[in-house]
Amino acid sequence: MKTTWRSASLAAGTVAVLALTTACGSESGTSASSQNVGATAPAGGIGGVGSGYGQVGASASPAPGGVGSGTGAQGGSTGELAVAANPELGKILTDGAGKTLYRFDADTAEPPKSNCDGDCATAWPPVSADDASAGDGIDKSLLGEITRSDGSKQLTVGGWPAYYYAKDANAGDTTGQGVGNKWFALTPEGKKAKGGGGGGGGGGGDAALAGLSVRKDPNLGDIVVDKNGMTVYRFLKDKAWPKPVSNCNGACLEKWPAVAPVEANDTKGVQKKGLMSFTRGDGVKQQTVNCSPIYTFSGDKSPGDINGQGVGGTWYAVAPDGKLVGAPGQ
Numbered sequence: 476m477k478t479t480w481r482s483a484s485l486a487a488g489t490v491a492v493l494a495l496t497t498a499c500g501s502e503s504g505t506s507a508s509s510q511n512v513g514a515t516a517p518a519g520g521i522g523g524v525g526s527g528y529g530q531v532g533a534s535a536s537p538a539p540g541g542v543g544s545g546t547g548a549q550g551g552s553t554g555e556l557a558v559a560a561n562p563e564l565g566k567i568l569t570d571g572a573g574k575t576l577y578r579f580d581a582d583t584a585e586p587p588k589s590n591c592d593g594d595c596a597t598a599w600p601p602v603s604a605d606d607a608s609a610g611d612g613i614d615k616s617l618l619g620e621i622t623r624s625d626g627s628k629q630l631t632v633g634g635w636p637a638y639y640y641a642k643d644a645n646a647g648d649t650t651g652q653g654v655g656n657k658w659f660a661l662t663p664e665g666k667k668a669k670g671g672g673g674g675g676g677g678g679g680g681d682a683a684l685a686g687l688s689v690r691k692d693p694n695l696g697d698i699v700v701d702k703n704g705m706t707v708y709r710f711l712k713d714k715a716w717p718k719p720v721s722n723c724n725g726a727c728l729e730k731w732p733a734v735a736p737v738e739a740n741d742t743k744g745v746q747k748k749g750l751m752s753f754t755r756g757d758g759v760k761q762q763t764v765n766c767s768p769i770y771t772f773s774g775d776k777s778p779g780d781i782n783g784q785g786v787g788g789t790w791y792a793v794a795p796d797g798k799l800v801g802a803p804g805q
Contacts, residue, residue, distance in 0.1 A: 552606055553603050556576075557571070558611070559647065566612075573646025575651065576602055576637045577640055584633060591636070599640060601636065604618075617664065617665055618630065619632075621636060634693060640658070684701075684704055686741035687734075687737050687743070688742065697744075701734055706771065706775055715768075716766065718766075731772055731790070733768065733770055735760065746764070765796060
């Protein structure tokens with residue numbers, strides 16, 4: 476009986492070692508891509524996407540006096556775009572009448588393409604590119620257009636097709652922010668506005684990101700971001716196997732803050748294998764992706780910034796599978 480118990484203990488220990496090796500094994504290869512935002516592209520369409528992604532299908536109708544009533548609606552006047560300071564979302568983009576502009580996660584910026592037609596386009600009217608112009612604080616080189624399936628021209632910002640939300644009744648409303656966790660107000664740079672929605676008309680929903688999620692960067696492709704939309708990085712001098720080890724301490728850690736632990740169910744699009752936290756040498760717990768410690772960069776000031784990419788030849792953005800993005804062969 477004692478021999479059997481010892482055999483079972485040895486077997487259990489072997490399984491534990493194998494599990495650790497599987498979870499935190501060494502990695503090879505990198506993930507890299509180069510994408511450039513184009514100004515124009517044909518717009519394909521997937522009819523009815525809005526009912527699945529925005530949770531605002533055919534039942535969503537234009538609010539009286541709102542976008543659908545004429546001003547700013549598809550085919551109407553967009554006018555000179557402006558930058559509005561929203562107390563919850565920060566700087567967001569509006570049309571000449573003060574209507575909030577949005578972007579859709581199911582669309583693509585490279586190439587620019589709208590996947591919102593049919594009922595979706597009723598709830599989220601495309602912004603016309605015909606008379607759109609850049610106002611103060613807006614880089615006109617970021618503005619472009621696509622030709623939709625009906626032949627109309629839709630405005631793009633940073634490659635992303637721009638929309639209104641039919642339930643925004645008044646200028647300054649941001650009720651579309653975070654709808655279905657797919658729709659977000661546009662920043663002047665074409666990025667997602669962060670923070671909760673629900674200005675003016677109410678019912679906008681919570682746009683908070685998951686603890687870790689994936690963002691499509693126009694230059695790097697799919698990269699991991701934290702709950703604030705800030706780019707996540709890895710340090711080449713760290714170790715992932717046989718257990719995570721951070722070699723970024725002191726002044727390094729001030730410049731590259733460690734990402735705090737995240738629950739596995741609070742992630743979206745990130746590989747679950749090797750998704751764990753560990754205790755650093757200074758006693759602080761840090762998150763890993765594929766067992767590699769992850770950080771943000773103090774030089775990134777806004778969601779979507781990638782100023783830390785390639786710094787010192789040792790810091791790189793992280794792909795959803797935990798690999799380095801754009802790093803030379805290891």
